[in-house]
Amino acid sequence: MTTTENLLQTLQTEIEQTSYGESPAELYEPIRYIMALGGKRFRPLLTLLAASLYTDDWKNALKPAIAVEVFHNFTLMHDDIMDKAPLRRGKPTVHEKWNSNTAILSGDVMLIRAYDFLIDIKKEDLRNVLLRFNQTAAEVCEGQQLDMNFETRWDVTEDEYLNMIRLKTSVLLGFALELGGIIGGADSEATKLLYEAGESMGIGFQLKDDLLDVYGDPEKFGKLVGGDIIANKKTFLLIEALTKAEGKTGQELNDWISAETFDKEEKVAAVRGIYDTLGIRALTEQKISDYFAKGIDCLERLSVDPERKKSLLQFVHQLVEREQ
Amino acid sequence: MTTTENLLQTLQTEIEQTSYGESPAELYEPIRYIMALGGKRFRPLLTLLAASLYTDDWKNALKPAIAVEVFHNFTLMHDDIMDKAPLRRGKPTVHEKWNSNTAILSGDVMLIRAYDFLIDIKKEDLRNVLLRFNQTAAEVCEGQQLDMNFETRWDVTEDEYLNMIRLKTSVLLGFALELGGIIGGADSEATKLLYEAGESMGIGFQLKDDLLDVYGDPEKFGKLVGGDIIANKKTFLLIEALTKAEGKTGQELNDWISAETFDKEEKVAAVRGIYDTLGIRALTEQKISDYFAKGIDCLERLSVDPERKKSLLQFVHQLVEREQ
Known part of the structure; x- marks a missing residue:
């Protein structure tokens, strides 16, 4: 039985070895930077853990798991611009260390790269996984928009708030688990x-x-x-x-x-x-x-x-x- | 034989009828706005024309053609922020009419929607089309980054310039034609x-x-x-x-x-x-x-x-x- 510690270790190594592109450096350096800032990596870990429920070949879920982590970090890079956040995990945010244009464009490439890692799955699952990912990704953006809308409103209800965090945060956790299940062969x-x-x-x-x-x-x-x-x-x-x-x-x-x-x-x-x-x-x-x-x-x-x-x-x- | 005029007409109607999402309105209204600004639509038209070389069922290429046009307009929305452009096709740009945050986030959703339209093709072509699209999309971003880098350089060579416009503009035209060919059944x-x-x-x-x-x-x-x-x-x-x-x-x-x-x-x-x-x-x-x-x-x-x-x-x- 593979332990969670094992999965996390493999995941970390894979993330460290992942290449996003080289040239022009201004575009790809910020991607390496934000991916190396760390974080708990628990979204891709959920994908591996879910795959492990159904198969010992959880390594098949490694690249797609990284897609989830790259997508998550793309949202952080763009959200930090929008929120004018100076720090992320104690280090300068990308738009602070470089500038907003770099953060916009590097983020765009991260979203594209997420799709590159995601398609590394069985042919028969591809269409379904993409449809589910697209829906999830759009919902995460909807959540961010609602979060921004709420900044200037003082009548936000509990239901509205719960729906906002569902979109901004939860749907991606749901997709992370679902993705692992699909790759593992769950019905x-x-x-x-x-x-x-x-x-x-x-x-x-x-x-x-x-x-x-x-x-x-x-x-x-x-x-x-x-x-x-x-x-x-x-x-x-x-x-x-x-x-x-x-x-x-x-x-x-x-x-x-x-x-x-x-x-x-x-x-x-x-x-x-x-x-x-x-x-x-x-x-x-x-x-x-x-x-x-x-x-x-x-x-x-x-x-x-x-x-x-x-x-x-x-x-x-x-x-x-x-x-x- | 279908005329180019026919293809363009069908394309325009399809674009007008395309839905990108509804709520929150702040996220989706800018997408409808930029897509309605017009433009020559010649990228998706190239896709339909290429498909028509090989098949009379060029309508199968309609959704993927729109993916190309949505992607192109996504790059315009984000480029306009980076270039601080006040006008696009004679009308205020999205970041001017709304604000930069809206243009960033609506652009992100457009990129996601482009993938939604793109996957509407035969199962056996999906993986290849996605790989080719991902590469093209990343190259377009590389071109935009080079274009920005060139702003502060006075020693840009002819070769560097030609490579920049190849990435920023041409690869998408290449992909538009290639995509039509793939859908039409070209080898x-x-x-x-x-x-x-x-x-x-x-x-x-x-x-x-x-x-x-x-x-x-x-x-x-x-x-x-x-x-x-x-x-x-x-x-x-x-x-x-x-x-x-x-x-x-x-x-x-x-x-x-x-x-x-x-x-x-x-x-x-x-x-x-x-x-x-x-x-x-x-x-x-x-x-x-x-x-x-x-x-x-x-x-x-x-x-x-x-x-x-x-x-x-x-x-x-x-x-x-x-x-x-």
Whole structure:
């Protein structure tokens, strides 16, 4: 039995050895740069883990798994331009290190390269995989557009927010699992369950991100705790708080949101206090737990030898319990 | 026999009826906008004309032909951001009418949609078509990067310039013809000839663009005649002139290039005069003629009933003689 550690190691080596093109250097150097910044690589890992449910030849899923990771990094490169983000994984973003034009064009090539890696699969699966990938990719863009639209809206509902993160984050996790299943030889009922599992867990995953930003352990959390609060980012927690806060608490929350100058630590502590008062933490934890439970339920319903499922389920539990 | 007029009409109707997506509107409205701006549609027309060489079922090539046109318009949307172009076909560019973020993200979705239209072909051709399209698409990006690199260089050689326009413009014309051939059922020798024909004629086509900008009839040329001269754009004509101009003429050319304030008409007339002195017009016309001749030779070498070739050859002759 191949361990998750093995899969990840093979994946890392493959990513390091992947060539995206050489000339002109201005176009390809940023691709090597963003791919080398690291990250948890858990999308392609999900593809390999899903393939491993059905076959020992999980290496057939390696190139397509990398397609998923390249696509993900393409979205990061373009999103960072749109969000004017200065840093990605602690290093300058591509548009900061080079410029926006380079980030636009290198990103475009990454999207094209993702298709190059994706087509390295059996002929009979190609059309279906492409249709599913195209739909997923367009939905990820839709999610990013909604996220940008929400920046200037203060009436975003919980449902709208959940749909936005479903599109922006979860559908790609769903596709990552589905893709592994298809390559492994799963039937259409199974690939549907795999997609649903990823889609559901992806929402849980993003909500956990929102939660960790407020309640994460600064020693363990990679980013600055409270960053979302400082930036008034419309996370699940803020949207819930805006809905629930009334009277004095509501006024206090609005004051912090409208404050143009403030002490960052003070704002984080105050807004966190409001969340505590309103029971937002427990509510969010419950949502996260529900979405992961739904995802795990999908995985458990797969007609696969429980022994083969162990690695994937273990990995999912790590995602549930992650503190960074 | 279907006429080119028929093909174009069917193509226009199909483009008008094509849906790219609906929601969020901010993402899809710019796609409808740029696709409705028009243009000569000659890339998808080449695909249909090439398919018609081999089959009466050219309608099978309609969706893939639209993929080529959508891809082309995606490159225009992103190039216009990079080039800070205010107008496209006389109308505000997408990043001007909306904003850069919208143009980035809508462009991304267009590239994804191009793949959606492209896969609407026979299973056995899919993998090959995708590989060829991916290569072409990446090369178009390489061409755009080289074009940007050239902006700050004054030592661009003729060969470097020809390679840049080959990548930025011609490879897509080559692919457009090749794609039609593949769908029509042409063998690999024929599809190679079709690609070479498009690649060669594409270079001729771009050189003609460079020429018309200087010597075009203002009544017929769509854009402002002399625009490239005013902007010091490194066209084939300027690169040749920079290589050939010596002594007093060289000094005069350099003075016009370095002038920060000048009368536009005066600069255009003066630089055109320098080109005349150096015989640049005749030289460029010869190059254009050579590249088109090479392209037409490829088409003539195709083992296809001459009667079937008429429409394509007629269309190519229109391209040779175009004045806009």
